[in-house]
Amino acid sequence: MYGQNEKKYAFQIVWDGASPSKKIVRQSAEKNLTQKDAILSIERIKGKIQSLGYITSEVTKFDSSSTPWLVHINIGEQYAWKNLSPGNAEEGMLSKIGFRDKLYRNRPMSSESVQKLFENVIDYYENNGYPFASVQFDSVKIENQKLEAQLKVKQGPEITVDTVIITGTAKINNRYLSNYIGIKAGDPYNEKLIRDIPVRLKELAFTEEYKAAEVEFGENSTKVFVYINHKKANDFNGIIGFMPDEVTGELLITGDIKLKLQNALAKGEIIDVSWKKLQTQTQDLKGRIQYPFLFDTPLGADASLHIYRRDTTFTTTTTDVGIQYIFRGGDFVKIFWEQEQSSLISTLDLDIATELPDYADVRVNSIGFGTKIEELDYRLNPRKGFDIEGQVGFGNKEIRQNAAVNPELYDSLNLKTTRTKGNVAIHYFIPFLNRHTLMIGNQTGTIINENLFTNELYRIGGLRTLRGFDEESIFTSSYSIFTLEYRFILEENSYFSVFYDQAWYENQSSTEFVTDTPFGFGTGVSFDTKIGIFSISYAMGKQFDNPILFRAAKIHFGFVNFF
Numbered sequence: 036m037y038g039q040n041e042k043k044y045a046f047q048i049v050w051d052g053a054s055p056s057k058k059i060v061r062q063s064a065e066k067n068l069t070q071k072d073a074i075l076s077i078e079r080i081k082g083k084i085q086s087l088g089y090i091t092s093e094v095t096k097f098d099s100s101s102t103p104w105l106v107h108i109n110i111g112e113q114y115a116w117k118n119l120s121p122g123n124a125e126e127g128m129l130s131k132i133g134f135r136d137k138l139y140r141n142r143p144m145s146s147e148s149v150q151k152l153f154e155n156v157i158d159y160y161e162n163n164g165y166p167f168a169s170v171q172f173d174s175v176k177i178e179n180q181k182l183e184a185q186l187k188v189k190q191g192p193e194i195t196v197d198t199v200i201i202t203g204t205a206k207i208n209n210r211y212l213s214n215y216i217g218i219k220a221g222d223p224y225n226e227k228l229i230r231d232i233p234v235r236l237k238e239l240a241f242t243e244e245y246k247a248a249e250v251e252f253g254e255n256s257t258k259v260f261v262y263i264n265h266k267k268a269n270d271f272n273g274i275i276g277f278m279p280d281e282v283t284g285e286l287l288i289t290g291d292i293k294l295k296l297q298n299a300l301a302k303g304e305i306i307d308v309s310w311k312k313l314q315t316q317t318q319d320l321k322g323r324i325q326y327p328f329l330f331d332t333p334l335g336a337d338a339s340l341h342i343y344r345r346d347t348t349f350t351t352t353t354t355d356v357g358i359q360y361i362f363r364g365g366d367f368v369k370i371f372w373e374q375e376q377s378s379l380i381s382t383l384d385l386d387i388a389t390e391l392p393d394y395a396d397v398r399v400n401s402i403g404f405g406t407k408i409e410e411l412d413y414r415l416n417p418r419k420g421f422d423i424e425g426q427v428g429f430g431n432k433e434i435r436q437n438a439a440v441n442p443e444l445y446d447s448l449n450l451k452t453t454r455t456k457g458n459v460a461i462h463y464f465i466p467f468l469n470r471h472t473l474m475i476g477n478q479t480g481t482i483i484n485e486n487l488f489t490n491e492l493y494r495i496g497g498l499r500t501l502r503g504f505d506e507e508s509i510f511t512s513s514y515s516i517f518t519l520e521y522r523f524i525l526e527e528n529s530y531f532s533v534f535y536d537q538a539w540y541e542n543q544s545s546t547e548f549v550t551d552t553p554f555g556f557g558t559g560v561s562f563d564t565k566i567g568i569f570s571i572s573y574a575m576g577k578q579f580d581n582p583i584l585f586r587a588a589k590i591h592f593g594f595v596n597f598f
Contacts, residue, residue, distance in 0.1 A: 044073045045103035048080065050110060051095060066103065077106055088113040088143035114144040114180045122173055122185035128159050144182055160190060164223030167191030194224040197256035205242045205263040211303045214328040215239070217363040218259055232261065238364055238414065241268035241298040268297045272567065288312070303327045316346040327361055335359040335367065349394050349490040351377040357405070368406045373428055375399045377490045382439035391444050393489040393546050396437050399454055401430025411464070415568070416528050416561075419466040425459030432484060454484040476518040487512050487544045498591040501538050503555025503576025505589070514540035528563035553578035557588075
């Protein structure tokens with residue numbers, strides 16, 4: 036950091052030979068600069084001149100004893116391309132890097148463009164099996180400041196990957212890691228994939244790189260050494276509470292518990308189980324397993340089971356089986372089959388009901404596709420990057436007649452219809468200053484069907500959707516929640532935040548239509564402790580015409596323990 040009393044400098048360019056363009060002349064005198072900035076400014080002016088074709092320009096005299104400094108620059112002659120031909124360069128390579136000979140025909144010669152061309156040629160070969168390739172100009176002719184040349188490329192030996200060697204305490208299958216970083220035995224050498232190894236490893240929750248990856252070259256092959264240790268990635272988080280039963284007065288256990296096991300079999304698999312009971316007689320149980328790179332291919336499998344019981348009203352069981360196509364870094368697209376089956380629990384007085392109830396026995400079989408893309412600098416506490424996850428399913432829906440319900444209520448219903456259901460979540464992190472980031476996010480979902488019942492709808496509200504509201508307290512057929520959140524990064528796994536959630540939703544079920552634009556706002560903090568990451572947020576919400584009340588504010592807790 037420069038002090039306030041640091042001496043300031045100025046300089047004046049004296050042009051020797053031909054005069055430069057007016058644009059450069061305007062930049063040829065500056066004052067009130069630090070010594071370092073003055074020198075950098077002079078270098079930028081010289082670089083600009085050379086990029087315009089004055090490739091022989093040079094500083095001929097530098098008088099630092101005068102005030103301002105006097106800097107003599109001899110511009111020299113402006114050189115231009117007459118022609119640059121491909122020479123022995125491959126047509127396919129030139130097409131990939133965007134080379135066109137007309138770009139080098141009767142145009143000013145720029146040292147910057149030449150450097151970029153050479154870099155593109157080398158990058159292409161380094162990423163396609165030729166790490167020792169070189170490029171130069173051949174058959175060079177200069178006449179009247181016009182340059183004519185052709186490319187001469189030496190590919191060098193073709194190099195393939197012999198093996199990927201894992202060193203360290205990480206318990207991870209070699210085939211899994213090779214598939215994950217995209218470097219497998221027999222593949223052509225790819226410099227870009229080698230450089231990306233630290234980024235890919237950082238995205239793995241259960242490994243930690245302790246030394247930069249190294250490459251050992253043989254005559255026609257190479258060994259890639261990856262240095263990784265085991266890192267705690269399995270996590271357990273949740274809250275256990277007790278409350279009296281409103282009917283019996285007995286003490287009931289409530290809670291929100293999640294268990295996530297990663298790489299337990301050393302093959303990158305994920306086992307995810309959660310249980311939630313936040314209200315009397317209402318429970319939510321989820322289980323999911325993901326297994327990547329089946330039979331050493333980019334294909335992975337996942338399956339999930341979700342059982343939701345809403346007090347004495349209904350139970351919904353959802354089964355999902357999918358096949359993923361996995362890209363480098365764990366991103367994927369998938370196709371899936373899903374069955375959702377919802378059944379009434381209590382049918383009291385429905386045999387004499389004259390109006391259609393809010394709930395019904397429903398079964399939906401769907402097929403669909405989904406995707407997950409994650410480009411974050413650090414998954415647990417990102418400062419920059421984005422992530423996208425979503426899916427859409429198209430299914431056949433059947434309303435099943437319940438023997439305990441008045442059969443006349445089904446007469447006006449189309450019992451077999453089609454249903455479309457989709458949702459997507461997007462988060463984008465914009466860093467600024469040193470330890471600050473702005474997160475812009477959106478969560479959107481919709482269900483399209485002519486006869487929707489409450490037990491088919493989305494449930495929003497709470498810590499992960501709309502803060503300032505009770506967990507899953509709002510039933511919706513369509514919703515969109517926009518989030519703006521400022522975060523101050525305290526430590527690697529800690530931050531302070533201020534947030535605003537703006538939602539729109541509608542409930543377009545068979546018995547009612549409701550729409551609203553609720554919002555929530557508040558502040559929160561997440562901090563790392565010896566036993567895990569603890570988070571707490573204080574939020575207030577507003578819906579319909581209800582006023583914002585401090586006594587109605589919600590406090591959301593979260594806890595993640597890694598083991």
